[in-house]
Amino acid sequence: MLIVIPIFDGLTALDAVGPYEILSRLPGAQVTFAAATRGVYRTDQGSLGLHADEAFADVSACDVLCVPGGPGQAQAAGDHGLLGWLREMDACSTWTTSVCTGSLLLGAAGLLQGRRAVTHWLSMDLLAGFGALPHSDRVVVDGKYATAAGVSAGIDMALWLVGQIAGQTVAEAVQLSVEYAPEPPFDAGSPQTAPAEVVELVRRVARVTAAT
Amino acid sequence: MLIVIPIFDGLTALDAVGPYEILSRLPGAQVTFAAATRGVYRTDQGSLGLHADEAFADVSACDVLCVPGGPGQAQAAGDHGLLGWLREMDACSTWTTSVCTGSLLLGAAGLLQGRRAVTHWLSMDLLAGFGALPHSDRVVVDGKYATAAGVSAGIDMALWLVGQIAGQTVAEAVQLSVEYAPEPPFDAGSPQTAPAEVVELVRRVARVTAAT
Numbered sequence: 154m155l156i157v158i159p160i161f162d163g164l165t166a167l168d169a170v171g172p173y174e175i176l177s178r179l180p181g182a183q184v185t186f187a188a189a190t191r192g193v194y195r196t197d198q199g200s201l202g203l204h205a206d207e208a209f210a211d212v213s214a215c216d217v218l219c220v221p222g223g224p225g226q227a228q229a230a231g232d233h234g235l236l237g238w239l240r241e242m243d244a245c246s247t248w249t250t251s252v253c254t255g256s257l258l259l260g261a262a263g264l265l266q267g268r269r270a271v272t273h274w275l276s277m278d279l280l281a282g283f284g285a286l287p288h289s290d291r292v293v294v295d296g297k298y299a300t301a302a303g304v305s306a307g308i309d310m311a312l313w314l315v316g317q318i319a320g321q322t323v324a325e326a327v328q329l330s331v332e333y334a335p336e337p338p339f340d341a342g343s344p345q346t347a348p349a350e351v352v353e354l355v356r357r358v359a360r361v362t363a364a365t
Numbered sequence: 366m367l368i369v370i371p372i373f374d375g376l377t378a379l380d381a382v383g384p385y386e387i388l389s390r391l392p393g394a395q396v397t398f399a400a401a402t403r404g405v406y407r408t409d410q411g412s413l414g415l416h417a418d419e420a421f422a423d424v425s426a427c428d429v430l431c432v433p434g435g436p437g438q439a440q441a442a443g444d445h446g447l448l449g450w451l452r453e454m455d456a457c458s459t460w461t462t463s464v465c466t467g468s469l470l471l472g473a474a475g476l477l478q479g480r481r482a483v484t485h486w487l488s489m490d491l492l493a494g495f496g497a498l499p500h501s502d503r504v505v506v507d508g509k510y511a512t513a514a515g516v517s518a519g520i521d522m523a524l525w526l527v528g529q530i531a532g533q534t535v536a537e538a539v540q541l542s543v544e545y546a547p548e549p550p551f552d553a554g555s556p557q558t559a560p561a562e563v564v565e566l567v568r569r570v571a572r573v574t575a576a577t
Contacts, residue, residue, distance in 0.1 A: 174410075177410035184410065200396050202418070308547070326553075330515075334554030337524060350534070
């Protein structure tokens with residue numbers, strides 16, 4: 154079973170590495186990072202490079218596609234080579250998945266037309282522009298399409314996916330091996346639970362970042 | 366504020382990237398990946414490479430040290446250059462932290478003598494061998510030393526640390542920006558909650574892996 158995670162400059166590291174950490178423990182699975190060309194791609198915070206072992210042109214099919222997001226996704230979406238490759242992967246995939254604004258890449262590739270999907274809470278209004286039906290759940294499944302909410306939600310999505318592919322016992326073993334019994338020290342992980350001034354602070358920072 | 370994450374071949378990706386994703390959003394902080402020499406290091410599952418931008422020799426001080434673990438930590442601990450460098454970083458750090466079996470590296474460097482600490486649940490008995498006082502909490506704090514349990518616990522530790530450094534509002538903003546409102550699809554993230562057969566399965570796989 155081949156699982157491919159496409160990467161690009163300006164991706165959010167945890168969008169890709171969260172699912173990788175889970176999916177790479179799926180028995181019999183091989184996870185490959187692919188990009189326009191082989192080499193190191195910088196994540197959005199600038200100080201981490203992830204290495205793509207494969208070029209898109211060298212990956213002609215996969216069983217699971219997992220598309221991360223990040224501020225770089227808009228520029229990546231402008232690369233028609235990427236969007237065509239996403240369509241090619243999707244044509245043969247058993248599961249097509251995304252994390253955070255990775256769903257906007259699936260949308261730009263035309264793969265979410267009429268499908269329920271989710272993205273980072275700050276980008277939900279952009280999903281509808283691709284013909285998707287935005288839902289605010291942490292993981293949204295529509296047929297073979299599983300999209301996860303922002304950044305850390307990819308871990309939950311990937312664990313769910315391991316359960317679908319290999320059954321609950323294997324998924325629980327993966328969860329235990331990464332000791333995923335989260336204890337966030339605060340209750341601010343969604344705009345529904347975060348204090349109003351924190352929601353406004355994050356919105357303001359996002360606007361400033363988008364404008365620069 | 367300089368935050369350094371040392372990496373090595375055979376590290377567990379999420380041990381490093383979980384805290385990175387959180388700490389890199391701390392206002393005014395610069396996060397750097399360092400290693401024996403600059404270049405790409407392979408994570409334990411083999412198919413991901415993380416790039417170290419700095420060599421240990423080029424980082425002479427830091428404010429926060431965050432040491433990941435993984436199956437490669439035992440071999441990394443054999444490198445006295447690493448252990449000496451960890452001591453050097455610790456001598457000037459405001460916070461010395463670890464994720465998963467990264468605490469065994471801190472222990473091997475002699476930094477956990479008489480201190481409360483935690484590691485991956487499968488490795489708890491090894492901690493005492495370094496003179497540490499093993500505690501089974503998800504994040505264990507003893508003075509400036511904060512150690513996190515297995516793999517995913519680094520996210521919780523890093524969020525707690527952001528709260529300590531920059532206050533709760535900033536930490537909540539970081540939590541919201543990565544939408545960290547976890548919803549694990551199963552309740553098997555600790556040996557206390559996982560079904561007994563799942564605990565035994567993970568123990569068996571660990572024994573087989575250690576023997577090969």
